[in-house]
Amino acid sequence: MIRLLTTFSWQELRHHPWRSAAAVVSVMLGVALAFAVHLINASALDEFSQATRSVGGQPDLELRTAAGSASRVSLVLWGRLLRHPDVAVASPVLELQGAAVQEGRKVALRVLGVDALQVAAVAPDLLPHPAADADRLALFAPDTVFLNPLARQALKGDTVQLQLGLRLQALQVAGKVQAAGPALAVMDIGALQALLGREDISRVDLRLRPGVDRAAFVRQLESAPDWPGGAALRAPGDASTRLDQLSRAYRVNLTVLALVALFTGGFLVFSVLALSVARRAQQFALLGVLGLTGSQRLCLVLLEAAVLGGLGSALGLALGTGLAALALRLLGGDLGGGYFAGSTPVLQWSGSAALLFGGLGIAAALAGAWAPAQQAQGLPPAQTLKGLGSHGTGRHRAGTGLALLLVAGLLAQLPPVWDMPLAAYASVACLLLGGIAVLPAAVGWLLRYLAPVVAHRALPLLAVERARRVRESAAVAVSGVVAALSLAVALTVMVASFRQSVSSWLDAVLPAALYVRAASGPGPNDTATFSSAFVQAAAQLPGVQRLSAQRSLPLTLDPTRPAVTLLVRHMRDADDTHGGSASLPLLDPALPVPAGRVGVYVSEALRDLYDAQPGRDFPALSGSFRPPAPVESAREATFFVAGVWRDYSRQFGTIAMDATDFARYSQDTQANDIAFWLTPDASVPEVQAQLRALADRQAGTPGGEAGALLEFGSAAEIRATSLKIFDRSFAVTYWLQAVAIGIGLFGVAASFSAQVLARRKEFGLLAHLGLTRAQILRVVALEGVAWTTLGALAGVALGLAVAVVLVHVVNPQSFHWTMDLALPWGRLATLAAAVVAAGTTTAWLSGQAAAGRDAVMAVKEDW
Numbered sequence: 001m002i003r004l005l006t007t008f009s010w011q012e013l014r015h016h017p018w019r020s021a022a023a024v025v026s027v028m029l030g031v032a033l034a035f036a037v038h039l040i041n042a043s044a045l046d047e048f049s050q051a052t053r054s055v056g057g058q059p060d061l062e063l064r065t066a067a068g069s070a071s072r073v074s075l076v077l078w079g080r081l082l083r084h085p086d087v088a089v090a091s092p093v094l095e096l097q098g099a100a101v102q103e104g105r106k107v108a109l110r111v112l113g114v115d116a117l118q119v120a121a122v123a124p125d126l127l128p129h130p131a132a133d134a135d136r137l138a139l140f141a142p143d144t145v146f147l148n149p150l151a152r153q154a155l156k157g158d159t160v161q162l163q164l165g166l167r168l169q170a171l172q173v174a175g176k177v178q179a180a181g182p183a184l185a186v187m188d189i190g191a192l193q194a195l196l197g198r199e200d201i202s203r204v205d206l207r208l209r210p211g212v213d214r215a216a217f218v219r220q221l222e223s224a225p226d227w228p229g230g231a232a233l234r235a236p237g238d239a240s241t242r243l244d245q246l247s248r249a250y251r252v253n254l255t256v257l258a259l260v261a262l263f264t265g266g267f268l269v270f271s272v273l274a275l276s277v278a279r280r281a282q283q284f285a286l287l288g289v290l291g292l293t294g295s296q297r298l299c300l301v302l303l304e305a306a307v308l309g310g311l312g313s314a315l316g317l318a319l320g321t322g323l324a325a326l327a328l329r330l331l332g333g334d335l336g337g338g339y340f341a342g343s344t345p346v347l348q349w350s351g352s353a354a355l356l357f358g359g360l361g362i363a364a365a366l367a368g369a370w371a372p373a374q375q376a377q378g379l380p381p382a383q384t385l386k387g388l389g390s391h392g393t394g395r396h397r398a399g400t401g402l403a404l405l406l407v408a409g410l411l412a413q414l415p416p417v418w419d420m421p422l423a424a425y426a427s428v429a430c431l432l433l434g435g436i437a438v439l440p441a442a443v444g445w446l447l448r449y450l451a452p453v454v455a456h457r458a459l460p461l462l463a464v465e466r467a468r469r470v471r472e473s474a475a476v477a478v479s480g481v482v483a484a485l486s487l488a489v490a491l492t493v494m495v496a497s498f499r500q501s502v503s504s505w506l507d508a509v510l511p512a513a514l515y516v517r518a519a520s521g522p523g524p525n526d527t528a529t530f531s532s533a534f535v536q537a538a539a540q541l542p543g544v545q546r547l548s549a550q551r552s553l554p555l556t557l558d559p560t561r562p563a564v565t566l567l568v569r570h571m572r573d574a575d576d577t578h579g580g581s582a583s584l585p586l587l588d589p590a591l592p593v594p595a596g597r598v599g600v601y602v603s604e605a606l607r608d609l610y611d612a613q614p615g616r617d618f619p620a621l622s623g624s625f626r627p628p629a630p631v632e633s634a635r636e637a638t639f640f641v642a643g644v645w646r647d648y649s650r651q652f653g654t655i656a657m658d659a660t661d662f663a664r665y666s667q668d669t670q671a672n673d674i675a676f677w678l679t680p681d682a683s684v685p686e687v688q689a690q691l692r693a694l695a696d697r698q699a700g701t702p703g704g705e706a707g708a709l710l711e712f713g714s715a716a717e718i719r720a721t722s723l724k725i726f727d728r729s730f731a732v733t734y735w736l737q738a739v740a741i742g743i744g745l746f747g748v749a750a751s752f753s754a755q756v757l758a759r760r761k762e763f764g765l766l767a768h769l770g771l772t773r774a775q776i777l778r779v780v781a782l783e784g785v786a787w788t789t790l791g792a793l794a795g796v797a798l799g800l801a802v803a804v805v806l807v808h809v810v811n812p813q814s815f816h817w818t819m820d821l822a823l824p825w826g827r828l829a830t831l832a833a834a835v836v837a838a839g840t841t842t843a844w845l846s847g848q849a850a851a852g853r854d855a856v857m858a859v860k861e862d863w
Contacts, residue, residue, distance in 0.1 A: 001299060004292075008283070009304050012276055023265075023272040023365070024312040030262025031316025031361040032323060037255050038357065039324035043348040059091070059122045059205035060214055061233045064556065071095075071202040071556075077228060078204050086217055089207035091118040094189050094198070098527035101161045101168055101709070107154045111162070111185045113192030113201075116140065122205045123179075126186055130175040138174040142191040146175045151183035160185065164527050165670075166518060166534070166699045166706040169195065206233075232556075252420050252814075257733070260491075262364050264484050265312075269305055269368030277301060277372045284376050285384035294377040301373035302366055309365025313358040320357070321349065398441035404434025408801075412809050421813040428802050428810075432486060435798040436479045443790050459775060463782035478791035478839070485792060485835055489799025491733045492827055494806045499726060501819035505646050506722055508585035510715040512548070512675035514684055516691060517711050528709075529670040534698055538674060541690045543682030548583075549671035551662075555655065557610060557620045564606055564653040568662040584656055587818070590643040591615055597640035598661045605816035606653030607644050614641050621655065637665055648817060688712050777844060784843025785836065792832040792839075799828075 013020050063081065064071045073092075082090040094113035099106045112126065116139045120127045128139040128146035138144050145160055161168040162185075177186045193199065208217060218233045277284065284297055292300075325347050408430035414423035447464055454460035518528040535549045548570055554563035571583050584601055591614055593599035600621065602612045612618050618639040647654045663669075678687060692707030699706035713721075763776050771779075800823075807821050 001296065001303060004287075004300055005303055005307070008287075009300070009307075012280060016276070019272050019275065020308060023269045023308050024315065026265030026268040027262065027309050027312025027361045027365055028316040028319060030259060030265045030364065031313050031357050032319035033261055034255055034259050034360070035317055035320030035354065035357040036323040036327065038353055039320065039347060039349065040327055042350065042353070043324070043328060043346065059089075060208045061206040061218065061235065063204040063206065063231060063233050064202070065228070065231050072200045073202065073204060073231070074200055074228075077231065078201060081204055081206060086209055086212045087206055088209045089118055089121045089205075091115055091122045091205040091207075092189055092201045093119075093203045093205060094192050094196075094200075095202045096192075096196070096527060099163045100155055100183075100185075101163055102155055102157070104708075106163070107151075107183060109151060109155075109160075109162070109183050109185055111145070111187065111192065113187055113189035115189050122207055125179040126177055128175055128177055128186055134174040140188050140191075141172075141174070142188070142194060143169070143171050144174045144191065145171045145185040145187045146177045147173055148177050148179045148181070148184040148186075150181070151185055152176060154183050162527065163518070163709060164195070165529055165531065166695045166709055167701070168705060168709075256425060259360070260487055262360060264487070266364035266368035267479070267483055269308060269365045270371060272308075273301060273305060273369045273372040274375070276304075277376045281379060281384050284379050285381040288379065288381040289385070294379075297379070298373040298377035301376045302369055305365045305369030305373075306362055309362040310358075312365065313361030316361055317354050317358055321347075398438050401434045401437030401439075401441070404430045404437060408434060408805075412805050416813040419813075421810045424805055424809040424813060427805050428490075431798060431801050431805070432483055435486070435794060435801075436482055439479070439482065439790075439794055442794070443787075446790070447786075459779055460782055463779050463786060478787050478794075481788065481835055481839065482791045482795045482798065485795030485831065486798035486802055488831060489796050489828055490802035490806055492831070493800065493803035493821070493823060494811075495730050495733055496824040496827070497803075497807050497819050497822040498730075498811075499723070500822040501646070502648050502726055503719075503723065504820075505585055505648055506719045509583075510718055511583065512715060513678045514676040514687060515673060515713050515715070515718065516676070516688075517673045518709050529672055530674060531698075532669040532671075534694065535671055535674060537694055537698070538676075538691060541687065541694065543678050543687045543690075545677045545679045545682075547677070548675045549659075550673045550675070551659075551668065551670060552672045553668070555621075561609065562652045564655060565650050567654055567656045568659050569656070570659045571656070584643070584645040586643045586645045588614070588643065593640050593642050596638065598637050599642040599658070600639050601643045601645050601656040602641055603645060603647035603650065603654040604812075604818060605647070605651060606655060607641075608812075608816040609653055612641050614644055616641055646818070651815065684714065777848065781840055781844040784840040788836045788839025788843075792835045795835070796828060796832055 063073060063077075065073055078090060078092050081087055084090075092115055096111050098109050098111055100109040101107075114123075114126055116128060130136060130138045130146075135141070139146070147155065147160075155173075158173050160171045160173060162171055163169075171185070171187070177184070179186070189201065193201075208214060214235075221227060221233065222231075284292075288294070288297065328347055408427045411423045411427035411430060417423065451461065451464050454464055518530060529551075530549070535547070538544065539547050551566075551568040553566040553568070555566045556563045569583075586601070587604070590599075590601070597617070600618065602610075602618075606612055607614075610618075610620055612620075618641050621639045622637055645656065676687065678684070688710075691712075692704065692710055695706040695710055696702060696704055701707075766776055766779075767773070804821065807819055812818050
């Protein structure tokens with residue numbers, strides 16, 4: 001068999017190198033995209049895990065309250081743990097997420113306050129190392145920080161300007177820390193407390209004495225009657241495990257999307273080998289006469305496919321490695337999901353992953369080669385040597401296709417498995433396979449009713465009748481374009497639906513004319529806030545009709561999950577009868593809040609992750625809020641879920657609460673963002689200038705330093721920027737659509753060429769019967785029109801069915817977001833028309849070579 005491969009098969013490759021190269025490239029692209037996505041995500045997750053271990057150290061337990069990065073652990077509780085006989089080390093940590101300002105740009109900076117005398121025993125990478133020219137006691141000095149490598153790279157010089165509200169605090173850089181991960185600054189915990197005016201800490205890292213049962217220790221403390229509500233002891237390393245679980249569906253979706261190119265590449269391998277087998281039919285027949293059995297012919301074709309797939313996989317692995325390295329260098333470790341934002345990981349190459357994706361490439365090539373290999377196996381030698389060809393004898397079973405479509409519908413109803421829509425992926429596969437399987441029967445039924453319409457026109461009747469009677473082979477010809485077009489249609493509808501939903505959501509959440517913030521990014525910032533005095537003064541400025549301040553806070557409802565976001569703002573209008581829902585894009589009308597309850601509105605993600613159903617109390621939130629009163633008279637609030645709203649900007653869940661309700665349970669009066677409604681005659685630039693001047697007056701910076709920290713944006717600007725980011729994030733899907741359509745059209749071209757070449761004697765007979773060459777070409781073109789039109793209709797129909805699964809099943813199960821289905825009929829019609837035009841042209845060009853004098857002379861072979 002190897003000798004035949006190096007002689008018989010090699011000659012085919014030498015004479016038609018570009019066709020084989022196209023198959024190799026299709027496999028290469030599919031493997032490269034999937035392998036690159038895997039490497040990027042695996043490297044980012046590994047980097048996050050290393051950074052978590054580096055910053056968190058290796059304590060036995062970690063104590064936090066239920067307020068995430070705004071965690072507030074009292075010094076009394078820390079002292080209690082410090083004196084506990086089973087505790088060897090209780091290292092306090094104060095942490096905040098802030099921003100440093102350098103040369104007019106803001107750099108996200110995490111700041112940790114540590115006890116230098118204890119941190120080495122728990123987290124040695126956080127131990128400050130003073131510079132050679134610094135004082136040995138600099139690690140206890142106020143206004144002194146130590147930077148990790150990434151912070152040192154982003155912040156040049158010996159001074160760091162830390163933004164605290166609307167002022168900048170200069171901090172002296174006295175050395176470094178070894179902690180990996182995003183930009184980090186470490187300073188003495190007492191100095192950071194003085195800087196922030198706080199008398200508490202964020203967490204306590206515990207190292208237990210040898211022999212202490214950790215589980216029993218946790219049960220003993222948390223079951224004590226005086227244990228503070230919301231305080232939780234948990235094992236270290238939960239953060240990386242949690243992120244792995246939460247990002248799994250996102251990473252799997254990206255990989256599946258990348259494998260679309262490999263899926264269509266399998267069809268291209270099928271087309272290339274189908275054409276190759278058709279061209280070499282008489283050679284295969286001669287080998288059969290010489291003793292090569294049908295099974296050996298099948299193995300030979302599969303071996304050719306394995307070589308093409310192996311070469312494409314090897315090149316794809318190399319290309320994928322290069323793409324991943326380039327993406328990590330230029331874009332970091334985040335591919336748009338927000339799970340690894342700000343990370344710059346080092347490429348982590350995996351041999352097992354390379355074997356897996358390389359094997360997928362070979363498997364795709366073998367799957368694409370199965371039908372041509374069976375064709376080579378079933379060639380009748382005598383008939384083929386005479387050039388009569390073979391139309392195939394396999395009978396199609398439409399029942400199998402209908403069963404697959406039924407199974408697809410059932411699979412789409414199943415819940416996710418391991419937080420991934422695995423059943424939905426299987427549903428999509430069954431839809432595609434089932435739709436292609438029933439295509440010949442459906443087309444035969446349609447053409448049976450079309451034949452009487454063209455009964456009095458010879459050439460259209462000839463084309464329709466032949467298309468109807470050889471629908472099995474013709475269905476094989478258009479199956480590639482049906483699969484490619486259906487995937488392209490599904491992706492087009494999904495992206496259009498998501499974009500329209502995001503656009504409508506932006507219209508709902510951006511009702512004001514002007515927005516201002518002091519933070520450096522979209523997420524919560526612990527230091528860049530506005531005081532209540534600034535908010536009150538801003539409301540009195542000329543040109544301001546009214547304003548709405550918003551406070552964003554991280555909130556930990558479950559220690560095993562990431563912190564959710566608490567949005568606090570005034571939501572009750574004078575005519576609002578539903579408890580403050582007027583400014584939220586609710587899925588359904590808000591429910592009336594019962595007496596004695598506090599109404600909150602949760603996002604779809606929070607509803608799904610925490611089972612916060614509308615119309616029910618939400619006890620998980622109650623433990624995080626107590627009114628500022630003595631413990632013996634304090635009562636927990638009872639929160640009621642009054643509605644569910646769409647939030648496309650926060651993936652882990654959001655709770656919206658009215659500011660009046662929040663004020664009863666918190667003394668926090670700061671704001672992160674302010675929305676301004678202006679009077680009709682107001683000038684936006686003038687209002688911005690007045691706000692900058694107000695910031696400078698309150699901060700005491702006549703030079704304009706505080707005003708320069710404000711960031712402004714109109715609703716139109718924020719909307720345009722958000723949609724631009726959206727389009728850039730989904731740009732890869734448009735490229736994948738183009739690749740899928742291109743591969744599908746090439747498959748149609750190759751399949752039609754194979755069939756036309758096998759029909760040379762049929763064309764010769766038609767010529768002897770009186771048809772001119774132009775009429776024969778017209779018949780071929782009409783067949784191409786019929787089949788590509790039917791294929792396009794089938795592809796659009798299947799694509800719409802797949803889009804419904806993607807929009808209403810895959811997306812909610814993966815990301816806990818819903819969207820409205822939008823059908824961009826113009827783009828869908830353009831896709832279908834392009835497929836019909838290209839397929840018709842391809843069929844006509846394929847008939848040019850087969851309908852000439854050679855076709856007439858071919859009939860003499862039977863004389």
